[in-house]
Amino acid sequence: MGKTRAFDVTTLPGFTFIAILAFVLLYAPIVTLVIYSFNGGNSVNQWGGFSLEWYAVAAQNEAVQDATARSLIIAVWASVISTALATMAALGTTRRGKFTGQTVIYVIINQPLMVPEIVTAVALLIFFSSVKVATGYSGLGYLILAHSAFCIPFAYLPIKARLEGMDTTMETAAADLYATPLQTFRYVTLPLLLPGVIAGAMLAFIISLDNVIITEFVKSAGQDTLPTYMLGQLRRALTPEVNAISTALLALTILILTLFVFVTKKRG
Amino acid sequence: MNTDIAIDARNVGKIYGSGAGAVTALGDVSISIKKGEFFTLLGPSGCGKTTLLRCIAGFETPTKGSIHLSGTDITYDPPYQRPVNTVFQSYALFPHLTVAQNVGFGLKMRGAAAADVAQAVDRVLALVKLEDFANRLPQQLSGGQQQRVALARALAPEPQVLLLDEPLSALDLKLRKEMQSELKRLQAETGITFIFVTHDQEEALTMSDRIGVMSAGALLQVGTPHDIYDRPTTRFVADFIGETNFLEGSVEDHQVRIGTGDLLAVPLEGETGPVTLAIRPEQVSVTSAQADMSGKITDATYMGTDTHYTIELKDGSPLVARIQSKSTATFDVGDTVGVAIDARAVQVLKS
Amino acid sequence: MSRPETGRKAPRSKGVDGWLLSAPALILLIVAASGPLLIVAIYSVLEKGDYSGVRWILSGEGWFRVLFERDIFDQTISLADANLSIFWRSIKLSIATTIITFGFGLPTAWFIATRPARSRAFWLFLITVPFWTNLLIRTFAIMEVIRNQGILNTFLTHFGLISEPIQILYTDTAVLIGMTYVYLPLMVLPLYAAIDRFDFRLIEAGYDLYASRWQVLRGVILPIIKPGIVAGSILVFIPSLGAYVTPRVLGGGKNMMIGNFIELQFGQGQNWPLGAALSTLLLLVVLVSLIVYTRVSSKDNTNG
Numbered sequence: 001m002g003k004t005r006a007f008d009v010t011t012l013p014g015f016t017f018i019a020i021l022a023f024v025l026l027y028a029p030i031v032t033l034v035i036y037s038f039n040g041g042n043s044v045n046q047w048g049g050f051s052l053e054w055y056a057v058a059a060q061n062e063a064v065q066d067a068t069a070r071s072l073i074i075a076v077w078a079s080v081i082s083t084a085l086a087t088m089a090a091l092g093t094t095r096r097g098k099f100t101g102q103t104v105i106y107v108i109i110n111q112p113l114m115v116p117e118i119v120t121a122v123a124l125l126i127f128f129s130s131v132k133v134a135t136g137y138s139g140l141g142y143l144i145l146a147h148s149a150f151c152i153p154f155a156y157l158p159i160k161a162r163l164e165g166m167d168t169t170m171e172t173a174a175a176d177l178y179a180t181p182l183q184t185f186r187y188v189t190l191p192l193l194l195p196g197v198i199a200g201a202m203l204a205f206i207i208s209l210d211n212v213i214i215t216e217f218v219k220s221a222g223q224d225t226l227p228t229y230m231l232g233q234l235r236r237a238l239t240p241e242v243n244a245i246s247t248a249l250l251a252l253t254i255l256i257l258t259l260f261v262f263v264t265k266k267r268g
Numbered sequence: 269m270n271t272d273i274a275i276d277a278r279n280v281g282k283i284y285g286s287g288a289g290a291v292t293a294l295g296d297v298s299i300s301i302k303k304g305e306f307f308t309l310l311g312p313s314g315c316g317k318t319t320l321l322r323c324i325a326g327f328e329t330p331t332k333g334s335i336h337l338s339g340t341d342i343t344y345d346p347p348y349q350r351p352v353n354t355v356f357q358s359y360a361l362f363p364h365l366t367v368a369q370n371v372g373f374g375l376k377m378r379g380a381a382a383a384d385v386a387q388a389v390d391r392v393l394a395l396v397k398l399e400d401f402a403n404r405l406p407q408q409l410s411g412g413q414q415q416r417v418a419l420a421r422a423l424a425p426e427p428q429v430l431l432l433d434e435p436l437s438a439l440d441l442k443l444r445k446e447m448q449s450e451l452k453r454l455q456a457e458t459g460i461t462f463i464f465v466t467h468d469q470e471e472a473l474t475m476s477d478r479i480g481v482m483s484a485g486a487l488l489q490v491g492t493p494h495d496i497y498d499r500p501t502t503r504f505v506a507d508f509i510g511e512t513n514f515l516e517g518s519v520e521d522h523q524v525r526i527g528t529g530d531l532l533a534v535p536l537e538g539e540t541g542p543v544t545l546a547i548r549p550e551q552v553s554v555t556s557a558q559a560d561m562s563g564k565i566t567d568a569t570y571m572g573t574d575t576h577y578t579i580e581l582k583d584g585s586p587l588v589a590r591i592q593s594k595s596t597a598t599f600d601v602g603d604t605v606g607v608a609i610d611a612r613a614v615q616v617l618k619s
Numbered sequence: 620m621s622r623p624e625t626g627r628k629a630p631r632s633k634g635v636d637g638w639l640l641s642a643p644a645l646i647l648l649i650v651a652a653s654g655p656l657l658i659v660a661i662y663s664v665l666e667k668g669d670y671s672g673v674r675w676i677l678s679g680e681g682w683f684r685v686l687f688e689r690d691i692f693d694q695t696i697s698l699a700d701a702n703l704s705i706f707w708r709s710i711k712l713s714i715a716t717t718i719i720t721f722g723f724g725l726p727t728a729w730f731i732a733t734r735p736a737r738s739r740a741f742w743l744f745l746i747t748v749p750f751w752t753n754l755l756i757r758t759f760a761i762m763e764v765i766r767n768q769g770i771l772n773t774f775l776t777h778f779g780l781i782s783e784p785i786q787i788l789y790t791d792t793a794v795l796i797g798m799t800y801v802y803l804p805l806m807v808l809p810l811y812a813a814i815d816r817f818d819f820r821l822i823e824a825g826y827d828l829y830a831s832r833w834q835v836l837r838g839v840i841l842p843i844i845k846p847g848i849v850a851g852s853i854l855v856f857i858p859s860l861g862a863y864v865t866p867r868v869l870g871g872g873k874n875m876m877i878g879n880f881i882e883l884q885f886g887q888g889q890n891w892p893l894g895a896a897l898s899t900l901l902l903l904v905v906l907v908s909l910i911v912y913t914r915v916s917s918k919d920n921t922n923g
Contacts, residue, residue: 010733010819012726013832019730022723026749026803029760032770036763085644092640105641111653116861116905118878119898122885123655126662126895149651152644172327173360175347177374178425183348187373191364203751210753213863217885227755234868238759246756253752261744 034250037243054244064245067229071209074140074225078147079155079204085148086155086204087197091189094163112150120150121217128218138220146218147208154207155200158264162196195263202260206253271339274429274461275301275324280333282319293319294330295485301429301463303338306455308464310472311482312508317465320482321431324463325354338428348377353422354431357438359414361406367417368393368402374425392420395454412443419451423458432464436471448475469509473497481505503617506546513547513587524616527583530561534614544617549576549590551610556597559606563587565599579607656902662895673891681892685900702880709876712791713859716798717806720855721848723799724806728847731807732814743811750804758868761800765793765869789871797869798859805858806851813847846916853912857905877901 037055041048058064086109093105112120128142170192174184212227219228226249230242238246282294294316301307309317322328324335326347334343342350353374361370371392372385380388393399396416406414415435422430432451436444452475455462466472472479473493480490481504489496489505500506503514517526519540524532526545534545554565554577566586567578570593577589577599587607599605666678688699731742749757764770765787772784787793821843825835841848863878870876875883877897884894 010822012729012836015726015729018723018726022727022803022807023745025723025800027745029764029800030749030752030757032763033756033760081647085647089641089644092637099637101638105637105645108645108648108653109641111648114857114905114909115652115656116857116878116901118861118863118881119656119659119902120652121863122881122894122898123659124651125885126658126891127655145647145651149647152648156644167358167360169356169358169360170362172347173354173356173362174373174377175327176325176352176354177421178348178377179373180348180377183377187377188362192362206751210751210755212753212755217882227753230755230759231864231868238763242759246753246759249753250756254748257744257748257751261740 030250033243034247037240037247039240039243042240054240055248058241058244058248061241063224063229064226064241067224067226070140070223071225071227074143074147075205075208077144078151078208079201081144081148082151082204083155083159083197083201086152086200087159087193089152090156090159090163090196094160095168109156110153113153117213121214124214125217132220140223142218142220143215143223143225146214147211150211150214151204151207155204158199158203159193159196162193162199166192199260199264202256202263206256209249209252272302273300273336274303274305274338275299275463276336276339277320277324278334278336280320280323280330280335282316282323282328283331292485294323296333297482297485297487298333299480299487299490301461303461304459306452306462306464306475306477308466308472308476308479309482310466310469310479310508312467315482316485317467317482318433319485321354321433321463321465324429325352325431326350351425351427352429352431353425353427354433355418355422355435357434359406359418359435359438361414361417361421363406366403366405367398367409370406370417371420371424373421378425388424392424395423395457396420396450411439412447415439415447416450419454423454423460426458427460429461429463432462434466435464436466437468444471451475473509481508483508498613498615500546500615501617503544503546506615506617511549511588511590513549513552515545515547515585515587516542517545518542527585528561528581529583532609532611532614534611534616536616539616539618546615546617547587547609548613549588551613552579552587552589553608553610554579554589554591554597554599555606555608556599556603557606559608561607561609562604563607565601565603565605568599568601579605581607659895659898659902663892663899665892665895667890667892671886671889671891678892681890681896684890684893685896705875705877705880708791708874709860712795712798712876713856713862715795716802716859717852717856719795719799720803720806721852723803724810724851725848727803728807728810728814731811732817746804746807746811749801750808754801754864755868757801758797758865761797762788762869765796788869789874791870791874793869794862794866794874794876797865798862801865802855802859805854809850809854810844810847813844813850817843849912849915853908857908860904861901 038050038052039048040051040053089105089109093102124142124146128146132138132142166189170188171184174188175181179187210227211225212231215225216228216231219225224232226245230245233239233242277297277299280294280297281292284291284293297316297320299320309320311317319328323330326342326345326349330343334341336342337350337352342352362373365373368386368389372389375385375388389402390399393402396419398413398416398420401409401413401417406417409417415438418435436447439447448471451462451464464472464475473496476493478490478492479496481488481496483504489501491499496505497509500509500512506512506514515526517524517532519536520531522533522536524534524536524543524545526532532545561581563579563581565577566580567576569576573593574590575593575598577591579587579589581587589607662673663681664677664679665673666676666680668674684699685702686699687696688702689696727746731739731746734742762769766772767784767786767788769788771787772781775781776784787796817840821839822835825839830838860876861878862876863882866874866876866879870879878901881894881897881901884890884897
């Protein structure tokens with residue numbers, strides 16, 4: 001930054017300042033939220049000393065316990081289902097060269113990334129409400145189904161990226177060494193693909209865990225997940241309890257993302 | 269049925285695509301490779317040698333013809349049912365498996381008992397001198413070591429035929445020389461039929477029992493390295509293997525008259541009419557004295573032990589001579605010199 | 620080794636395998652994502668039900684009500700001002716969000732892309748964390764900052780810059796701040812990807828040919844990273860236009876955007892065909908933007 005430094009073509013005036021400002025503005029609110037989750041006392045405006053009080057309150061709240069369990073159940077199912085289907089689709093679209101209709105498959109798979117969530121939410125509301133009437137079933141299945149569907153593109157991307165970086169000569173070599181197609185998949189393709197599959201499952205898990213809009217429209221009465229519970233708790237200001245839940249969710253997200261970075265870095 | 273034949277390819281053709289966009293990779297290739305032979309498929313890239321190899325391995329299905337292994341038709345067998353293994357150009361070692369697991373892979377897939385696999389792995393790793401690396405991962409090895417693992421992996425299941433797809437091309441010159449003799453040794457020790465694909469004519473000449481020269485999807489000539497070098501039957505083979513001068517001429521009175529008007533007493537086998545003479549540069553000698561022919565030196569390139577002179581003959585056709593640098597006389601560009609051709613060694617090609 | 624039963628049979632075509640393997644994912648997506656969109660389109664041309672839902676009678680009323688309203692007593696037709704103001708707010712706020720995120724996003728992406736390789740991963744991680752963090756949490760966080768007793772007002776009052784807290788929450792400004800905040804990473808990431816591929820020697824060439832810093836930015840850098848700019852703008856504009864959570868939390872019911880307006884139509888006793896028509900309209904706008912985007916980016920690709 002000093003004036004004595006050689007002319008640096010990569011610096012543009014003001015850019016560094018705005019960038020640092022952007023990072024500060026990006027993190028300041030989150031950090032504040034985290035700090036206030038440790039606030040003792042009842043007021044959300046006054047600092048009442050460090051305390052884990054609100055975490056205890058949230059943890060003992062039966063509605064929170066229910067919503068947490070429901071969020072986790074849905075996220076586990078959604079990530080397992082979407083990752084399994086995305087893995088198959090990725091194998092189908094990358095391992096066998098170009099074929100007719102490939103673009104159609106890409107468009108359908110990536111559709112949840114393109115359509116505004118509110119539109120999908122409304123569509124599912126209409127569709128599932130008639131299914132609910134027709135079948136009489138109103139369990140978690142609808143949420144799991146909806147979450148699995150919109151998680152597919154997120155699981156698909158890292159798996160596809162991994163497959164595209166993988167040499168097909170590995171499979172050729174396996175076939176040369178007496179491995180049947182099934183053995184080739186079991187002993188060569190799958191182990192090599194595993195980091196991509198794990199990464200895909202983690203992204204799907206985060207996406208499911210964080211979903212608000214579709215969940216809000218699809219859920220039946222009494223099927224709150226953590227995010228919809230938090231949205232329902234919204235008053236003029238946040239309750240310290242919601243702060244605590246938010247911080248816990250944030251910690252979980254960062255943990256999974258860090259793992260994700262490690263898993264994807266080990267490739268190659 | 270000849271029991272000495274390992275691979276018998278009959279009228280094998282491979283066409284990719286169909287209609288106007290069809291590409292012929294192999295025209296109509298027939299070849300018999302003997303058991304225990306070190307056979308090399310030699311040709312420039314795109315000549316179809318790798319396609320033929322992949323047809324033998326089972327990675328490609330020929331569009332016509334058949335391939336027999338020890339008398340059994342294997343044309344449509346999937347690769348995992350053929351007792352044939354490949355050393356890949358890129359090695360294709362499994363990065364998630366150790367050296368030992370890589371080498372034992374084929375036997376494991378065939379359902380061999382763990383103890384037998386372990387024993388075979390030890391034996392083959394000893395053969396390629398990599399006993400100490402059994403528990404390493406491929407990426408922890410040097411290029412030359414990876415090459416040996418790829419070899420060991422393909423040898424471990426004791427295939428009837430080992431296919432080698434330009435396996436040395438990724439190595440530097442010194443390592444390549446080492447591996448060439450290593451491959452010869454392994455072939456002699458195991459007695460396995462080797463089919464080796466390369467575009468490097470020197471590699472082919474030094475290693476092979478027999479060579480098949482390919483061009484544009486066709487097999488042009490099959491023979492020992494001596495046959496191929498000394499008696500090329502086509503202009504392509506003569507040109508591709510080593511350096512060659514070509515002089516056009518026509519048969520006259522059991523000799524060949526070339527463009528300069530000179531007559532050369534080359535060995536003829538009943539050829540008549542126009543012919544092409546293939547003359548190796550070392551068969552041309554240059555003197556300052558009068559000789560059969562004369563010409564003018566247009567280029568002299570010093571190459572260490574040899575010096576290459578390009579001579580323009582009377583009719584303007586160029587002729588390259590390779591003269592040992594330590595020979596007494598040296599010449600300069602512009603010198604007029606006498607030229608003599610060792611006519612008995614000249615190969616006559618039909619024009 | 621005997622010849623297998625299959626004999627000379629041609630191997631199954633690649634396309635068949637590709638479709639078979641993709642089929643489960645496609646079926647799930649069609650059942651629980653794409654297919655229901657068709658139902659929405661159909662509902663938009665049906666008659667409104669008495670209580671809620673629809674009657675299966677064709678009707679243009681849903682689409683009609685997007686722009687017009689009919690007086691209950693004398694049936695005169697007039698433009699639906701309330702709807703128009705919601706559309707206008709949605710478009711205005713989405714464009715503003717795109718511009719502001721670009722203003723912050725370009726320097727940020729540039730900054731990350733010009734870091735040394737080792738620390739670049741760290742800065743990139745700092746941008747991806749908010750990207751993957753729950754949208755609701757981020758909206759809550761910004762709400763804490765801008766509410767009347769929040770840090771911003773406390774800070775400003777403390778230093779005597781203002782005497783009364785400024786009412787930001789539940790205004791359009793709040794929604795704009797919120798959307799800028801939550802969608803900034805969506806602008807930074809594609810810009811970063813474009814700048815990362817940028818050949819910095821071109822800047823040297825620009826300076827060598829007497830361009831000023833501003834001329835280099837306008838004449839060299841921006842045209843080359845244009846695909847990244849277009850991608851980032853689309854990625855911010857589309858979710859902004861369909862935003863639901865941020866205007867609901869920060870706009871406080873009054874300052875609705877299309878997303879909230881759509882939701883409103885699906886409550887009890889409301890107008891489902893109108894909601895379906897609004898959803899279809901939103902979907903069409905997004906589709907057109909995406910088509911324009913693919914056109915622009917493929918044209919850029921062919922031009923080099």
